[in-house]
Amino acid sequence: MKFCTHCGHPLVLKTPPGDHLPRYVCEHCGAIHYENPRVVVGCVAEWQHKVLLCRRAIEPRAGLWTLPAGFLENDETVEQGARRESREEALAEVEILAPLALVNVPHVHQVHLMFRARLAQGRHGVGAESLETSLFDEASIPWPEIAFPSVRYTLECFFADRRREKFEFHITTWSKPLSA
Amino acid sequence: MKFCTHCGHPLVLKTPPGDHLPRYVCEHCGAIHYENPRVVVGCVAEWQHKVLLCRRAIEPRAGLWTLPAGFLENDETVEQGARRESREEALAEVEILAPLALVNVPHVHQVHLMFRARLAQGRHGVGAESLETSLFDEASIPWPEIAFPSVRYTLECFFADRRREKFEFHITTWSKPLSA
Numbered sequence: 584m585k586f587c588t589h590c591g592h593p594l595v596l597k598t599p600p601g602d603h604l605p606r607y608v609c610e611h612c613g614a615i616h617y618e619n620p621r622v623v624v625g626c627v628a629e630w631q632h633k634v635l636l637c638r639r640a641i642e643p644r645a646g647l648w649t650l651p652a653g654f655l656e657n658d659e660t661v662e663q664g665a666r667r668e669s670r671e672e673a674l675a676e677v678e679i680l681a682p683l684a685l686v687n688v689p690h691v692h693q694v695h696l697m698f699r700a701r702l703a704q705g706r707h708g709v710g711a712e713s714l715e716t717s718l719f720d721e722a723s724i725p726w727p728e729i730a731f732p733s734v735r736y737t738l739e740c741f742f743a744d745r746r747r748e749k750f751e752f753h754i755t756t757w758s759k760p761l762s763a
Numbered sequence: 764m765k766f767c768t769h770c771g772h773p774l775v776l777k778t779p780p781g782d783h784l785p786r787y788v789c790e791h792c793g794a795i796h797y798e799n800p801r802v803v804v805g806c807v808a809e810w811q812h813k814v815l816l817c818r819r820a821i822e823p824r825a826g827l828w829t830l831p832a833g834f835l836e837n838d839e840t841v842e843q844g845a846r847r848e849s850r851e852e853a854l855a856e857v858e859i860l861a862p863l864a865l866v867n868v869p870h871v872h873q874v875h876l877m878f879r880a881r882l883a884q885g886r887h888g889v890g891a892e893s894l895e896t897s898l899f900d901e902a903s904i905p906w907p908e909i910a911f912p913s914v915r916y917t918l919e920c921f922f923a924d925r926r927r928e929k930f931e932f933h934i935t936t937w938s939k940p941l942s943a
Contacts, residue, residue, distance in 0.1 A: 586771035588764045588796075593771070601891060603851070604836065616768075620835050621799045622874060655800050656784065660867035660936050661874060671783070682865065682934055687840035694802060694841060711781060752932040754862055756840050 589614045620692040623733075624664035625652020627741045628677045630702035633718035634741070637672050639730055640714045647730035650697065650737060651675065665698050673716045674708035677701065682752050684740050686733035690759035697737040699750060732757045769794045800872040803913075804844035805832020807921045808857045810882035813898035814921070817852050819910055820894045827910035830877065830917060831855065845878050853896045854888035857881065862932045864920050866913035870939035877917040879930060912937045 584607045587594055592611035599606055599615055607616040627650060628635040636648045651669040655661060662679045669677045677700040686695040707716045719725070721742050729735045736755055744750045764787045767774055772791035779786055779795055787796040807830060808815040816828045831849040835841060842859045849857045857880040866875040887896045899905070901922050909915045916935055924930045 584768045586766055586768050588766050588768055588774075591766035591771045591773070594768075617834070618837055619801045620837055622802060654797070655874070657798055657800055657872045658869050660869055661865065661934075662867075682932060685841065685862065687842075689838050689840055692837045694835070752862060754841075 584616060584618070587612060587614055588616065618692075620689075620694055622655040622661065622664075623652055623693055623695045624655050624661050624698075625650045625668055625695070625737075626665045626677055626679065626698040626700040627683060627737060628669060628673075628675060628700040628702040630705040630718060633720050634724075634738070635669075635673055635675060635702055635707055635716065635718055636724075637710070637713040638715040638717075639712065641712050644730035646714070647728050648725050649730040649734050651677075652695070652697070652734075661696055662698065665696075665700070669700070670710075672710040672713050674710055675706065675716075676703040678703065681750060683744075683750070684733075684737045684753045684755070686736055686754075687756040688733060689756070695733040695737075695757075697733075699741065764796060764798070767792060767794055768796065798872075800869075800874055802835040802841065802844075803832055803873055803875045804835050804841050804878075805830045805848055805875070805917075806845045806857055806859065806878040806880040807863060807917060808849060808853075808855060808880040808882040810885040810898060813900050814904075814918070815849075815853055815855060815882055815887055816897060816899055816904075817890070817893040818895040818897075819892065821892050824910035826894070827908050828905050829910040829914050831857075832875070832877070832914075841876055842878065845876075845880070849880070850890075852890040852893050854890055855886065855896075856883040858883065861930060863924075863930070864913075864917045864933040864935070866916055866934075867936040868913060869936070875913040875917075875937075877913075879921065 587609035590612040594607040651672040653668040655664040680699045740753045767789035770792040774787040831852040833848040835844040849855045860879045920933045
């Protein structure tokens, strides 16, 4: 962030009076530009005891499997966002049932919020950001080819809850790997 | 949003190829500037069956009562954000126990996420954005002077769950009032 979005003048990084963190501040028009984490919304969509996964066509992690998920947009609720992403990535209509997992991903400034959902009529197809979509039962989940730790965690919560027939809302933090 | 934060040139509003919504695009450097909802994190901090509220010193809703809460910052988890806001607004150390309520506020591009928490030693004080802080039992909550519908909803969930001795995670949407 180098230039003010309001007036186009250069920004400086400094802590505004009364604030506790450095912000990008425009000394020309006085605007303060805050940067905040973004929310990723998605779902585990179930149909006849199987769940819907998408093989990613885009980076990061192209070629690996993920849940339908993406950035929450302005003017929509988290449930609407999860439905939209299922439609975009897997041409799937889903009914959102309940929140399933929240994963903090602070090192990339994200919060992932995943729902349990019901896939309408088992229908799905390959959206623009997917190479392939498929329904998997628990035994056939391609665990070594799961794209992200937050997707792995969400699937683990889902199957563990389903086995004990009691769904809860789970929360965890995906910390930056030591090797990164 | 009028100028590119990367190069300072004017932005145009258009739908990028493969996208589904208009975005602010820089035709000089090619940057696409996405705008996404922000997360507000806070908590119901309990001590000896009372909960901590803050009377707001700042707009919006100055003079009314709220839970300690504010915008999630980059590089922190939702739990860390809720703890930080309790410290800033009510000089309170809290132990986060569990997620309590999520409130979509799409008309202002926000998601409010509230936790149950334990207030350490019942200690609190007046932070920079508060006029007053106080502990209230359920019967003395100043319901007509609660600042926001999301705070009211969170408190209602908290007391209802506490009465039946079973805490859950609640989710709702605060829709734009028809009069607005």
